[in-house]
Amino acid sequence: MAVELKNLTKRSENYSQWYNELVVKADLAEQSAVRGCMVIKPYGYAIWEKMQQTLDRMFKETGVQNAYFPLLIPKSFLCREAEHVEGFAKECAVVTHYRLKNDPNGTGVIVDPEAKLEEELIVRPTSETIIWGTYKNWIHSWRDLPVLCNQWANVMRWEMRTRMFLRTSEFLWQEGHCAHATAEESQARTVQMIKLYADFAEKYMAMPVTIGVKTANERFAGALNTYTIEAMMQDGKALQAGTSHNLGQNFAKAFDVTFANRDNQPEYVWANSWGVSTRLMGALIMTHSDDNGLVLPPHLAPIQVVIVPIYKNAEQLAAITDKVMPIVERLGQLGISVKYDDAENKRPGFKFADYELKGVPVRLVLGARDIENGTVEVMRRDTLEKHSAPLAGIADYVATLLEEIQTNIYQKALAMRDSQTYVCDSYDDFKARIENGGFFLCHWDGTTETEERIKADTKATIRCIPLDGDDEPGVCMVTGKPSKRRVIIARNY
Structure with missing residues (x-):
């Protein structure tokens, strides 16, 4: 047996260490010289490429075209949508100067103080602002709509606690940004894309997911609604594997993107955005792999x-x-x-x-x-x-x-998820059982206060309100107040 295989930590002993070791020993990625960033090695990138190629084909089948927008965003752009900037402000990397010079002391290079930018530039944490600043130049009439664009890119979000693929300061992803003439068209596209992600996850990743709506507390900054696919990892924790956001007219208003409608009247466009990232690599590893190493679904394996x-x-x-x-x-x-x-x-x-x-x-x-x-x-x-x-x-x-x-590993993952999904009506019972992981279907009174209490008490969050869940009136397990339906609560990555 290879030394790498002999020394792999068992999942039952330390799941987190098993994951970290497997990423390195299976030659997927390694830590880089830049704190919080990783090097994706050829074998790991080959898996990502298969994901990328499959998703790219699926996007284009719905009419989406690829484009590319700048990495650097003027700081003033982020200020235009207040909720958006508040959501990302603490994660932004900022470019303040444009030149270095030799240190007069002969100890290397220093930032040239005379090369300070008039306006700081933000390394994109996401691209809504720069894209809507561009769409203003593209959209004038209802004949220009819809605009269905996607870009494959890297983004930067300054993370304090990182783990390769799951949460790194720089990561790869795709972000789709669509503009529509009506609210109905935009909502339909928002739901279409989250269902596309679910289809990809189940048919290609062999990973069962639940489609749901995020609570107001958990939705994307600047969105009216966020749809999510939530997957369960083998340790019973949830992983948000993809999101699709109905942005309403918020960004159109912030960037004054209007069009002349069919009655020749000015109207703000309707928007949505949607994305998945290299976090899917982490999901793939943790959903299927075992104590002997990776288990890859044939549809995504570089070598089948x-x-x-x-x-x-x-x-x-x-x-x-x-x-x-x-x-x-x-x-x-x-x-x-x-x-x-x-x-x-x-x-x-x-x-x-x-x-x-x-x-x-x-x-x-x-x-x-x-x-x-x-x-x-x-x-x-x-x-x-x-x-x-x-x-x-x-x-x-x-x-x-x-x-x-392919079918077998999907069924195995589905059985694992089903065996760790519980209906729960007692808060005391929930607090005792959440320590062992799992998805809990619980009633919630719909308030942010109760949601934050659950998180403070248990480190668990409301992952989503299931899209295909049945309306089942009940009472909140925490407050006893009326509840329209059950939500999924779990600890998460």
């Missing part, structure tokens, strides 16, 4: 199949390679990514452990005896089960197996 030859000499390797190459070709025709690892600098045992650690869904092992018998050893990463399969038609067999694995 690895083939490892077992041989004693060059003649045996040549014979195995002759058998393998048609398999590699057929897998490629089926759209399956495959790696034939015939490298001589690592022993088979190390390769097995390494690919297991990195979560490759299917491993095929082929030796001289297998060729004689017309068979191949198949190992599936989700269950760690090995079996022998006929060599003839193995590529088509693997294609079916990959879909079986």
Whole structure:
């Protein structure tokens, strides 16, 4: 076994340490020289690329186009929408000067005091302000609408406590920003995109999610409503995996973005924004992986199949390679990514452990005896089960197996979530049980005061008001006041 695999902390011993170690040992990312920032390594970035490519295709199928907006935002732009600037002010990195110069003392470089900017620039924490400042130039008539733009970018939010992928000062994401002629169109797009995220999470990430609406206390700064997808990690904590915001006319009014409607009357446009980030990488790891390393859903695995030859000499390797190459070709025709690892600098045992650690869904092992018998050893990463399969038609067999694995890990994650979701009506019971994690379906009286009390008492928050939940009148478990329906309360990342 690889040393990396032997030394991986068990989830049951220290879940947080297990996660941190796995990110590094599976070669996904590492800490950078800049505090709070990370280096995403090639294998980790390959997973992000598959997420990005899939989402990009899904966005474009709904009419969205990609654009790019500046990294730096004038400070005055953030001041125009009061709630927005208040929400992000404490997280902003500020550029105050535009030049360095050699230190007269000969000790390196210093900021040139004469190069102070007339107006400070903010490294974007999100792009609503710079984009709405731009849309003012684009939108004049109802014929210019809708504007459906997305950008793939990096953002900066100065975080005090960071964890790779889950919460870093700089991270990668996409942010969609749409402008519409009517409130109804904007609301429809807001809901359409959160459902798109849920579809991606379940069909590609194999991660069950709950779609819901955030409370006023938890919604995006400057939004009328925030929709969220909430996922449960294996330790019972919630993770907000994607959001879509109905911005109403708030940003249009702040930046004076108006259009002449069909009656030739001026009207403010209606807006929404929506985004997911590299936090999805953390969600993917914590939803599926085990004490042996990553477990990747086949739909997002950079390498879906690895083939490892077992041989004693060059003649045996040549014979195995002759058998393998048609398999590699057929897998490629089926759209399956495959790696034939015939490298001589690592022993088979190390390769097995390494690919297991990195979560490759299917491993095929082929030796001289297998060729004689017309068979191949198949190992599936989700269950760690090995079996022998006929060599003839193995590529088509693997294609079916990959879909079986995709379904299996989704069902496993769904069963885990369902087993840790509880209906709860007693606050004392809730406070005792929340220590062990889980989603709690509880009645809440709708007040911010009660919401803040729950957080202060238990470190748990109202994750969302489920979109598909049934109206079930009851009484708040905290105050005993009337409640229209249950909400999901959990501790979260």
